[in-house]
Structures are given as structure tokens and as C-alpha cells.
Amino acid sequence: MKEVVLSGIRPTGFLHLGNYFGAMRNYVRMQDEYNCYFFVADWHSLTTHPDTKELKNSVLRVVAENIACGLDPEKVALYVQSDVKEIAELYLYLNMMAYVGELEKTPTFKDKVRQNPDNVNAGLLTYPVLMAADILVHRAVKVPVGKDQEQHVELARKFAERFNYRYGDLFPAPQAFNYGTQLVKIMSLDGNGKMSKSENQMATLYLADEDDAIRKKIMKAKTDSGPTEPNSQKPDYIENLFTLMNLVSTPDVVQHYETAFNGCAIRYGDLKKQLAEDMVNFMSPIRQKAADLQANKELLAKIMKAGAEKARASASETLKLVRQATGVNYF
Numbered sequence: 266m267k268e269v270v271l272s273g274i275r276p277t278g279f280l281h282l283g284n285y286f287g288a289m290r291n292y293v294r295m296q297d298e299y300n301c302y303f304f305v306a307d308w309h310s311l312t313t314h315p316d317t318k319e320l321k322n323s324v325l326r327v328v329a330e331n332i333a334c335g336l337d338p339e340k341v342a343l344y345v346q347s348d349v350k351e352i353a354e355l356y357l358y359l360n361m362m363a364y365v366g367e368l369e370k371t372p373t374f375k376d377k378v379r380q381n382p383d384n385v386n387a388g389l390l391t392y393p394v395l396m397a398a399d400i401l402v403h404r405a406v407k408v409p410v411g412k413d414q415e416q417h418v419e420l421a422r423k424f425a426e427r428f429n430y431r432y433g434d435l436f437p438a439p440q441a442f443n444y445g446t447q448l449v450k451i452m453s454l455d456g457n458g459k460m461s462k463s464e465n466q467m468a469t470l471y472l473a474d475e476d477d478a479i480r481k482k483i484m485k486a487k488t489d490s491g492p493t494e495p496n497s498q499k500p501d502y503i504e505n506l507f508t509l510m511n512l513v514s515t516p517d518v519v520q521h522y523e524t525a526f527n528g529c530a531i532r533y534g535d536l537k538k539q540l541a542e543d544m545v546n547f548m549s550p551i552r553q554k555a556a557d558l559q560a561n562k563e564l565l566a567k568i569m570k571a572g573a574e575k576a577r578a579s580a581s582e583t584l585k586l587v588r589q590a591t592g593v594n595y596f
């Protein structure tokens with residue numbers, strides 16, 4: 266039996282190149298080797314984004330972009346969280362396994378309270394419980410997430426252990442997991458932190474960006490007047506341009522600019538022009554495929570329904586076992 270892998274994506278903001286190389290490309294690599302569940306966490310987004318005007322579009326876009334990036338809905342269960350009601354039921358049970366004190370201590374909760382003191386809702390506090398329900402409902406063991414989510418996976422493991430201790434072994438222990446070792450980190454083009462779904466839009470390459478926007482953003486990327494000593498260490502914003510080049514350009518192109526950098530003969534204008542063209546060639550088929558899918562609402566609906574069915578088959582089996590284990594079943 267293949268191990269169960271699960272991950273979720275919040276439909277807040279636009280997916281970008283950092284999501285692609287840090288997450289989605291790994292999902293695509295996992296789809297043959299594991300029994301994969303990938304979903305759009307629309308309930309989670311309500312904890313911080315109560316205005317739902319953009320929600321439907323965002324959800325459809327995230328589904329379409331994931332498929333455009335290579336996820337095959339025939340191979341994986343690709344679904345929307347709210348289509349699987351069993352998650353809400355498991356969330357209820359798991360809420361009894363979570364202590365208010367440990368939820369209040371969670372750094373992501375504290376961050377969100379600081380960012381938005383006027384909307385400290387109970388859903389925000391129990392965010393990790395809902396996330397645990399997402400994971401445990403398929404009895405997943407591997408959860409590909411970034412560093413910022415590792416603590417949530419750890420909490421999911423604790424809730425699972427407490428449930429098992431109280432009601433008998435049911436849930437395997439989930440683990441944060443990354444394919445291979447290092448994930449590629451993509452920095453913002455202005456050199457300030459990571460690419461972001463909402464911040465620094467001019468310095469982030471979104472999967473939905475048109476060719477000219479891609480070119481413009483890359484041409485504006487932060488550089489300097491170049492190294493003055495041979496074989497210098499690259500500043501991180503230059504390193505980032507090379508990282509991008511390594512991902513989308515041919516090895517001889519990369520080599521050419523490496524040599525130029527090491528010989529203090531680099532012209533960043535040329536590098537950026539080359540990178541911009543290679544990036545456009547890389548990104549534009551993804552954008553077009555996603556746009557085609559978004560235009561085909563019927564096909565998209567069919568894919569989402571099929572995904573929900575696959576997910577519910579697994580989820581309802583788990584809930585049956587949960588009701589048996591807890592004794593909350595009467596006939």
C-alpha cells in the first residue's frame with residue numbers, strides 16, 4: 266500500500282513562483298509514488314478573510330493552476346475542503362483533544378492576533394485543529410509543508426496521539442515532509458524576504474502574470490554595479506537571480522553568466538534580459554493552461570466533483586471508525 270500524502274493550499278491571493286518551486290513542483294513529483302490528497306483550504310481562509318466576494322474565483326483559480334502545474338486529477342484526489350463535510354465532523358471530535366492553552370501559545374495564532382486584533386475569532390484559535398482534521402481524515406502520514414506550518418503538523422500529531430490513547434489506536438502519526446532534502450527558496454525580486462501571495466507584488470512573479478509583466482518585474486529586480494574582485498561571493502539578491510536562472514534556463518546559459526560573474530565581467534542588464542525570456546517561456550504555457558481551464562467551468566466542476574468523491578470515500582471510512590472508537594454510534 267502506498268503511503269498517504271496530504272497537503273492544503275489556502276485560496277488567499279495569487280499563487281507565485283515560490284509556491285511553484287517550493288511546493289507544487291514537489292506535489293507533482295509525489296503523485297506517482299504516494300496516495301496523494303491535495304485540497305484547497307477554503308474554510309481555513311475564512312478565519313482571516315471573512316469577505317467572500319473573491320473566494321469562488323480564487324478557489325477555481327487555485328484548482329486550475331495546480332492542474333496547469335502538472336497535478337493530474339486522475340492520479341491524485343484534488344478537492345475543495347468544504348466539499349468534504351466529514352472534515353467538519355472530525356474537527357468537532359478533535360476539538361475535545363486540543364487544550365485552549367496550547368492553541369493560544371501557537372506562534373501563528375499570536376502573529377494573527379497581532380496583525381488583526383479586531384477579528385480574533387474562535388476559528389483562528391482552532392485553526393490547527395481544523396488542519397489536524399484535514400490531515401487525519403485520510404489518516405495521512407506525510408504532510409509536505411513549509412517551515413511555517415511544521416508546528417501545526419506537530420499539533421496534529423499530538424491530537425492524534427491523545428485520541429489514540431483515549432479511544433484506541435486509529436490514527437498513524439503524521440509528519441511534516443519534504444521531498445528530498447532542500448526545498449528551493451525563491452526570494453522576492455527586491456531582495457526583501459520571500460516571494461509573497463500578497464506583499465511586494467512588483468517583486469513577486471505570479472503564475473497568472475502576463476508575459477510583459479514578467480519581463481518588467483525581472484528587469485526591475487534589484488542588482489548592483491557588479492563584483493570588483495574575481496570569484497566574489499554573491500549578494501543574496503544576485504544569488505536569487507542565479508537560482509531562478511538555474512530553474513528555467515539551460516545549463517550553458519547559467520555557466521556563461523557564472524563565468525562572467527567570477528571574472529567581474531557580468532552585465533546584469535543582459536542577464537536579466539535572458540532570464541526574462543527564459544522565464545516567459547517557462548511560465549506562459551502554465552498560465553495559458555490555467556486560463557483555458559478556468560474558462561471551461563464545466564470541466565472544472567467535473568474535476569472538483571470527482572476529487573470530492575475520492576476524498577469523501579476515504580474520509581467517511583475514517584469517520585465510521587471514529588464513531589466506533591468513541592462509541593458515538595447507536596445502531
Ligand code: TRP
Nearest residue numbers: 271272273274275306309396399
Ligand atoms: N495552513 C496551511 C497554510 O497556510 C494550509 C493547510 C490547511 C494545510 N490544511 C492543511 C497544509 C493540511 C497541510 C495540511 O499553508
